[in-house]
Amino acid sequence: MTSTNHAGHVMGMNISKTLAATAVIAATSFIAAPAHATGGDLAIDLLDDITIAEEQGMDTYDRDSWAPSGWVDADGTGCTTQEDILIRDTEPESQVIDDCSLTFGTAVDPYSGEFVEHDRDAADFNRTPFDIDHIVPVGEAHRSGGADWDADTKQAFYQDKENLLAVIASENQSKSDADVNNYLPPNQALYCDYVATNVLVKHKYDLTMDQAEHDVAASVLSDEECADTIAQPAVAMSAVDADAVDTSQGADSADADSIALTDYEAAMDDPMGWAQDNPVPAIGAVAVVIIGIFVARGVKSKKS
Numbered sequence: 296m297t298s299t300n301h302a303g304h305v306m307g308m309n310i311s312k313t314l315a316a317t318a319v320i321a322a323t324s325f326i327a328a329p330a331h332a333t334g335g336d337l338a339i340d341l342l343d344d345i346t347i348a349e350e351q352g353m354d355t356y357d358r359d360s361w362a363p364s365g366w367v368d369a370d371g372t373g374c375t376t377q378e379d380i381l382i383r384d385t386e387p388e389s390q391v392i393d394d395c396s397l398t399f400g401t402a403v404d405p406y407s408g409e410f411v412e413h414d415r416d417a418a419d420f421n422r423t424p425f426d427i428d429h430i431v432p433v434g435e436a437h438r439s440g441g442a443d444w445d446a447d448t449k450q451a452f453y454q455d456k457e458n459l460l461a462v463i464a465s466e467n468q469s470k471s472d473a474d475v476n477n478y479l480p481p482n483q484a485l486y487c488d489y490v491a492t493n494v495l496v497k498h499k500y501d502l503t504m505d506q507a508e509h510d511v512a513a514s515v516l517s518d519e520e521c522a523d524t525i526a527q528p529a530v531a532m533s534a535v536d537a538d539a540v541d542t543s544q545g546a547d548s549a550d551a552d553s554i555a556l557t558d559y560e561a562a563m564d565d566p567m568g569w570a571q572d573n574p575v576p577a578i579g580a581v582a583v584v585i586i587g588i589f590v591a592r593g594v595k596s597k598k599s
Contacts, residue, residue, distance in 0.1 A: 338491035408540030434472030457528035
């Protein structure tokens with residue numbers, strides 16, 4: 296009887312481990328699409344130079360210390376950084392500009408593929424529908440080595456146009472301060488360039504990546520569709536062609552290759568750490584494991 300119980304227990308553990316591994320990979324799979332960059336350093340090469348380290352805490356984080364005066368004219372254009380990016384990332388043919396102020400302009404949001412219209416003269420205009428997104432978020436920079444920067448370096452990072460992109464506000468808010476392990480844009484055609492810009496900025500500022508983040512970046516950039524992607528500034532992702540947007544879901548996309556993220560080993564080596572970095576996949580994995588345990592017990596009961 297003891298032997299039977301032990302066998303059933305081992306079988307349950309094996310099923311659980313198998314289901315957990317399946318859940319980890321299935322829950323963190325995505326579709327990549329081709330990049331169209333030429334010239335410069337390959338993002339995959341720069342990635343090799345980025346240090347892998349655990350993230351720092353957010354206890355000392357104060358966003359105001361990164362931009363005490365908000366958006367400023369950091370490079371002598373005569374306009375604030377926000378104004379420059381709004382003008383840069385909207386369609387020139389659509390623009391009406393009053394000095395530095397964009398009165399009217401349209402663009403296809405690079406993250407979601409939605410058509411966005413900025414119209415200050417509209418009766419219901421409250422604020423611009425665009426947010427200026429930091430590709431590597433300010434909070435992520437803090438966690439990745441920026442916590443100890445001096446005020447000038449923090450200000451330079453905050454205003455750095457290579458790390459800035461005008462995107463639809465709702466998507467920027469959805470992203471929050473997530474790294475590439477916890478956020479990739481709905482537009483799968485942007486994956487190669489989005490990850491490449493993350494690598495460019497982290498390399499430029501000597502910021503670190505945690506293991507899960509590095510694994511995702513490596514998985515994207517080593518895929519054949521992204522292997523030749525150049526590490527380019529964020530502007531490479533503006534002026535999106537609506538016809539090139541791909542917001543399809545799952546591995547059944549007709550014209551995209553499925554890339555399984557290489558988070559499995561990290562999840563197995565440090566399940567608690569992985570779960571903290573990946574709460575949604577972790578919950579899914581736990582649910583699958585629990586179901587697997589019940590299935591295993593059911594099999595054992597039938598055999599008994």
